[in-house]
Amino acid sequence: MDIRARLGKNVRKLREAKGWSQEDYADRAGIHRTYVSDIERGRRNPTITVVAKLAKPFEVQPGQLLD
Structure with a gap:
């Protein structure tokens, strides 16, 4: 998966989890x-x-958005 797509997926997942x-x-x-x-x-x-x-x-480290 492209790193930009991975970042976007992780941001969306965390954002939606927070509501x-x-x-x-x-x-x-x-x-x-x-x-x-x-x-x-x-x-x-x-x-x-x-x-x-x-x-x-x-409240996560920037690198965690790229995992």
Whole structure:
């Protein structure tokens, strides 16, 4: 599986487990909702800084989003 697809799948799974909409999650992560949508669909290639922002609301290490 492509790493972008893996990241998107993991973000979506964690977000849905929390019961958050993409907008709720984007607000918590400090990024735009459409960017979250693109990440979940594997259409973005985020920087490591963005991956860290994505991990923070879930209270996980950035690397765990790539497993």
